[in-house]
Structures are given as structure tokens and as C-alpha cells.
Amino acid sequence: MSEEIKKALTVKTGQRTSYDIYLEENFDGLTEAVKTLEPEKRKICIVTDSTVASLYLNPVKAVLEKSFAGVSIFTFPSGEPSKNLDTVRELYRHLIEAHFDRKDVLAALGGGVTGDLTGYAAATYLRGIDFIQIPTTLLAQVDSSIGGKTGVDFDGYKNMVGAFHHPSLVYANLSTLKTLTAEQFACGMGEVLKHGLIKNASYYEWCINQMFEIQDREVEALKTMVLESMKIKKAVVEKDPTEKGERALLNLGHTVGHAIEKIQNFQMLHGQCVALGYLCAAYISWKRGLLTNEEFFEIRDMNVGFDLPIFLDALDENEVVLATKSDKKMEHGQIKFILLKSIGHAYVDFTVTDEEIRAAVHYFLDNGEEDEE
Numbered sequence: 001m002s003e004e005i006k007k008a009l010t011v012k013t014g015q016r017t018s019y020d021i022y023l024e025e026n027f028d029g030l031t032e033a034v035k036t037l038e039p040e041k042r043k044i045c046i047v048t049d050s051t052v053a054s055l056y057l058n059p060v061k062a063v064l065e066k067s068f069a070g071v072s073i074f075t076f077p078s079g080e081p082s083k084n085l086d087t088v089r090e091l092y093r094h095l096i097e098a099h100f101d102r103k104d105v106l107a108a109l110g111g112g113v114t115g116d117l118t119g120y121a122a123a124t125y126l127r128g129i130d131f132i133q134i135p136t137t138l139l140a141q142v143d144s145s146i147g148g149k150t151g152v153d154f155d156g157y158k159n160m161v162g163a164f165h166h167p168s169l170v171y172a173n174l175s176t177l178k179t180l181t182a183e184q185f186a187c188g189m190g191e192v193l194k195h196g197l198i199k200n201a202s203y204y205e206w207c208i209n210q211m212f213e214i215q216d217r218e219v220e221a222l223k224t225m226v227l228e229s230m231k232i233k234k235a236v237v238e239k240d241p242t243e244k245g246e247r248a249l250l251n252l253g254h255t256v257g258h259a260i261e262k263i264q265n266f267q268m269l270h271g272q273c274v275a276l277g278y279l280c281a282a283y284i285s286w287k288r289g290l291l292t293n294e295e296f297f298e299i300r301d302m303n304v305g306f307d308l309p310i311f312l313d314a315l316d317e318n319e320v321v322l323a324t325k326s327d328k329k330m331e332h333g334q335i336k337f338i339l340l341k342s343i344g345h346a347y348v349d350f351t352v353t354d355e356e357i358r359a360a361v362h363y364f365l366d367n368g369e370e371d372e373e
């Protein structure tokens with residue numbers, strides 16, 4: 001016989017309930033933005049990579065020195081191969097030697113690699129300290145700085161170790177996007193176009209219509225675009241902060257994308273792999289009769305327009321299928337795939353077969369010529 005049970009107590013988790021995002025055109029506003037953090041009582045450690053350090057460390061340090069009780073610097077070699085526990089370990093050591101306590105703060109100054117590894121260090125150092133995001137790549141401004149996914153790659157497995165840990169604030173300075181290489185700017189466009197594809201067809205069309213302005217990095221176009229993408233990401237993560245459901249849509253392109261990153265030993269850039277990944281998802285959706293011919297070819301051509309790849313070089317279909325199964329996308333033995341019902345409407349699908357993945361990869365190895373007629 002089952003006994004009636006009654007809650008004895010409820011424990012409030014005390015997790016951060018909100019944080020602010022600033023979208024500015026310089027670093028000056030950081031002084032105002034950090035005021036709510038009581039910076040005069042706390043030390044801050046700026047974590048940044050070697051490339052960003054040479055560009056933006058001095059101005060950011062100068063601004064933070066005006067507010068915080070002390071400023072310390074930790075730099076690491078730029079690039080995805082640094083996003084691992086070795087770098088986090090060096091950061092822990094630096095923080096211990098600089099006597100960082102639970103009230104002190106980390107600042108992630110840079111792209112998604114810096115944000116992910118700094119956030120993870122903040123989530124775990126002394127069981128969790130505050131951190132702020134100062135994203136300097138397009139990808140980080142529109143995507144990785146928002147939502148609290150932090151983590152590192154482990155033994156070749158993408159983002160395999162991590163934690164949800166939200167920043168105390170996000171401060172994006174649009175003018176930093178001017179110094180990005182064309183390739184890095186394109187990577188950010190991979191996640192921007194993903195946002196349109198999963199949630200907002202008119203935003204996707206706006207990106208097509210504004211292609212020249214965006215590619216010329218005109219400030220007004222960038223401001224509108226970054227803000228719109230931030231809004232899409234915010235809306236999704238607010239509804240489902242720990243990816244129990246709808247947040248998985250943000251993974252469009254990441255099932256195959258992460259497999260490519262793994263196979264290429266993280267030598268190929270995340271945004272490019274995601275762009276190839278969503279082409280494969282679009283192909284499967286097209287072959288299932290969900291996307292029209294027009295939609296499928298528009299998605300492919302948009303990659304060309306925004307300098308994103310449409311061909312998979314020297315990849316083996318079977319290796320891709322195998323790699324998708326060693327990512328975090330498996331649930332109860334089934335692969336979690338994000339497909340498109342139409343541009344602007346994505347959904348989670350558990351029925352994608354190995355054969356469909358192989359066919360999609362094969363299509364983009366083959367340049368797609370046979371199917372185009």
C-alpha cells in the first residue's frame with residue numbers, strides 16, 4: 001500500500017535569475033555596466049587569448065581598473081585546441097596564486113573559446129564564482145555569450161565536460177567586429193543564419209536582403225542583426241535554460257557539425273562546421289519532402305553569399321555517421337537531430353537513419369550536381 005507523502009521543506013536554489021546584455025560601440029560603458037557588481041570590493045581576472053590580448057586587452061584593462069579593487073590577467077594561445085582542461089587547470093593555478101576568493105570575478109574577453117572555458121572555470125573554481133562576458137567575435141556576441149552553456153573539449157570529444165553557469169552580464173562592443181578576419185566573421189554568420197532558420201523566416205530573408213551591408217560590416221546593419229540574433233537566443237534559453245526541450249533547436253547543424261570538428265581534430269572552425277551541418281540537415285529535410293527545392297537551394301546559396309562552405313572535403317560518410325554517435329546527441333540509443341519543416345521552423349527528430357546521414361554527407365562531397373537537375 002502506498003503511503004501519502006508530504007514535502008518537509010523546499011530548498012531555494014539561489015541561482016541567478018536574470019542578467020543584462022549591453023550592445024555598445026566602445027568599451028567605455030563597461031564602467032557603468034559593472035556598477036551593480038560592487039566592483040570596488042572585488043578583484044577581476046581578465047581571461048583572454050593571445051590574439052585578442054594584442055587588440056583589446058589594454059583598453060579593457062584600463063576601464064576595469066577604474067572600477068575593480070584589482071585587475072589580474074590570464075592569457076592563453078588562441079584557437080579551439082586551447083579549449084581543454086589543461087588551460088582551465090592553468091587558469092585555476094593563476095587564480096590561486098593571485099589569491100582569488102569566492103567574491104572575485106572572471107571576465108571572458110574574446111570569442112566563444114574564451115567564453116566557454118572561462119565560464120567553466122568560473123563554474124568550478126571554489127564551487128562557483130561570478131564571471132562576465134565581453135564577447136569580441138560575431139559568433140560570441142550573437143550566440144556563445146548568452147545562455148550559460150560553458151565547457152571544454154575532452155580527448156577529442158567536443159564540449160564533453162561542462163556546466164550551466166550564467167554570466168553576471170554580457171557586454172558586447174560592436175566595433176570589435178571590424179578586426180575579425182573574413183573567415184571568422186563568416187563563422188559568426190553560420191550561427192546567425194541558424195537563428196533565422198530555426199525561428200524566424202523574415203529575419204532570414206532580411207539577412208539575404210542586407211547581404212552587402214552585412215558583408216561590408218556597416219554598423220547599422222550589424223547592430224540590427226546582432227540584436228535580433230541576441231533576442232532569438234534569449235527567447236529560446238529563457239524558455240528552456242538547461243536544454244530539456246526546445247533549447248535543442250539551437251543545435252541545428254551541430255550533430256554533423258560537431259562530428260566534422262572531431263574528425264578534423266578541431267582544425268576546422270566551429271561556425272564553418274555548423275554551416276555544413278545545417279546543410280546536411282536541410283538536405284535530409286528536403287529529401288523527406290519538408291523543404292521545397294527553392295528553400296533547399298536558397299539555404300545552400302546563402303552559404304556561398306556569406307563565405308561559408310558548401311563542400312565537405314575528404315571526409316568519409318561512415319566516419320561522419322560514427323562520429324555523430326560519439327557526441328552528446330544520443331538519447332536512449334537514438335540520435336537527436338534538428339530538422340526543418342520550413343525556413344524559420346525547426347523541430348527535434350529522433351528518426352534520422354544512418355543512411356540519411358550518409359546520403360546527405362555524400363551529396364555535399366559530390367558537389368550536389370546530380371540532384372540539381
Ligand SMILES: NC(=O)c1ccc[n+]([C@@H]2O[C@H](COP(=O)([O-])OP(=O)(O)OC[C@H]3O[C@@H](n4cnc5c(N)ncnc54)[C@H](O)[C@@H]3O)[C@@H](O)[C@H]2O)c1
Binds near residue numbers: 114
Ligand atoms: N556556449 C555556447 O552557447 C556556444 C555557442 C556557440 C559556439 N560555442 C563555442 O564557441 C567556440 C567558437 O567561438 P569563436 O568562433 O568565437 O572562436 P574563438 O574564440 O576561437 O575566436 C575565433 C578567433 O578570432 C580571434 N578573435 C576574437 N575576437 C577577435 C577580434 N575582435 N578581432 C580579431 N580576431 C579576433 C580569436 O583570437 C580566435 O583566433 C567553439 O568552441 C564553440 O563550441 C559555444
Ligand SMILES: O=C(O)C(=O)C[C@@H](O)[C@H](O)[C@H](O)COP(=O)(O)O
Binds near residue numbers: 243
Ligand atoms: O546554446 C545552445 O544551446 C547551443 O546549442 C548553441 C550552439 O551554437 C553551441 O555551439 C553549443 O555550445 C552547442 O552545445 P552542445 O551542448 O551541443 O555542445
Ligand SMILES: [Zn+2]
Binds near residue numbers: 270
Ligand atoms: Zn554553435
